[in-house]
Amino acid sequence: GQSNKLPQHIPFDIELIDAEGHSLVNQVLDFKEQSQQFVFEDVKAKPVASLLQDFSAPVKLSVKYSIEQLLHLMRFANSEVAKWEASVALFSQSIWQCVDNLQNGKAMHIDSRLVDGFKGVLLSENLNEALMAEILTLTSAGSLIEQTDSIDLDNLALARQFAVLQIAQGCEEELxxxxxxxQSLDSADARALKNVCLSLLLNVDDSYRELAKQQFESSDNMTDTLGALTALNGETSLDRNQLMNAFETRWLETPLAMDKWLSLHATFASKDCIGQLEQLLKHDAFSMSNPNRVRSLIGVFAAANTFEFHRKDAKGYEFLTKAIIKLNKVNPQVAARIITPLIQFKKYDLARQALMRKSLQEILAINDLSKDLYEKVTKALS
Incomplete structure (x- = not known):
């Protein structure tokens, strides 16, 4: 039976780092018993431990690090994954602290050491550009939601916006x-890092819009063109609309480029987003019978445009529901895939739960509901 399962072999990759940043131990421990003890000699003071490095085993680990320990791992861990994980934990901890403050009627506050940590990344001479770009791509709302079973979405929106702004303002010069x-480097990693930095700068001041525009106009590659558009995708503006139209004219005959263009519309962080998406359903480049187009526009909206999808007026849920009802006839497999954000309603506040349930019941009521959709919806509602 399940109650007397034998211990599994877990290769547990560990690094112990001293106060000066020297690696004292860097090895894989073999966990094979129910309970084991490992002794490391010549460790003079309590080190910071980097645990389960590089996903050395498919297990979940729960560790509570202090801000100082996370900064130490970001700076000194040998594993690139450990550095990145420490940056995610540092940013996430700050967000949840801000949410907690808001729930208790206190002002939001970001520890200055958080800003210093990201500034250190930008100033580092031994971090490669790909890793810098990963670390500076601050954890998305969707990934933050995955960390918890119950989410205060309105305060999360305020907290994440505040934290991003604090980091961007604090690192403005370095960014x-x-x-x-x-600017003059052509490698994919250099471009990725430049575009992440550009996006962060646009949180600080509108004057940086000009920088994004210049990049778009002088770009001879898709990465920089999309990087400029992504940076400008935070709010409605004449710049954004003109450049989105220019991109469409230039790349209309290139399917992959148009998928990206639709995804940019889908992640548009503005109250105008849904109105634009409804117009795009009638666009020549969009078709309900093209799975890539459906995923790029409707799937990306529901999965990645968290705050617009979960609008309190239910417009986000209604948009997805109508699309799924149409897709049920045309491509039920794709419909069953993109419904996922709607069936995760139990994480949200009661008002949103009620609206999401209403949408699911509407889907359940249609004639000839596909087997895949029926199973997903009934399971969620049960």
């Missing part, structure tokens, strides 16, 4: 220097 430094 701008990095954009300028990478």
């Amino acid at each position: 701008l220097a990095k954009v300028r430094q990478l």
Whole structure:
């Protein structure tokens, strides 16, 4: 039976780092018993431990690190994954602290050490550009939601916006220097990092819109063109609309480019987003019978545009529901895939839960509901 399962072999990759940043131990421990003890000799003071490095085993680990320990791992861990994981934990902890403050009627506050940690990444001489870009791609709302069973979405929106702004303002000088430094470099990693920095700068001041526009106009590659558009995708503006139209004209005959263009519309962080998506359903480049187009526009909206999808007026849920009802006839497999954000309603506040349930019941009531959709919806509602 399940009650007397034998211990599994878990290869547990560990690094112990001293106060000066030296690696004292860096090895894989073999966990084979129910309970085991490992002794490391010549460790003079309590080190910071980097645990289960590089996903050495498919297990979940729960560890509570202090801000100081996370900064230490970001700076000194040998494993790139450990550095990145520490940055995610540092940013996430700050967000949840801000949410907690808001729930208790207190002002939001970001520890200055958080900003220093990200500034250290930008100033580091031994981090490669790909890793820098990963670390500076701050954890999305969707990934933050995955960390918890119950979510206060309205306060999460305020907290994440506040934290991103604090980091961007605190690192403004370094971000701008990095954009300028990478301007003439052609590698994919350099471009990725430059575009992440550009996006962060646009949180600080509208004057950086000009920088994004210049990049779009002088770009000779898709990465920089999309990087500029992504940076401008935060709010409605004449710049954004003109450049989105210019991109469409230039790349209309390139399927992959148009998928990306639709995804940018889908992740548009503005109250105008849904109105634009409804117009795009009638666009020549969109078809309900093209799975890539459906995923790029409707799937990406529901999965990645968290705050617009979960609008309190239910417009986000209604948009997805109508699309799924149409897709049930045309491509039920794709419909069953993109419904996922709607069936995760139990994480949200009661008002949103009621609206999401209403949408699911509407889907359940249609004639000839496909087997895949029927199973997913009934399971969620049960």
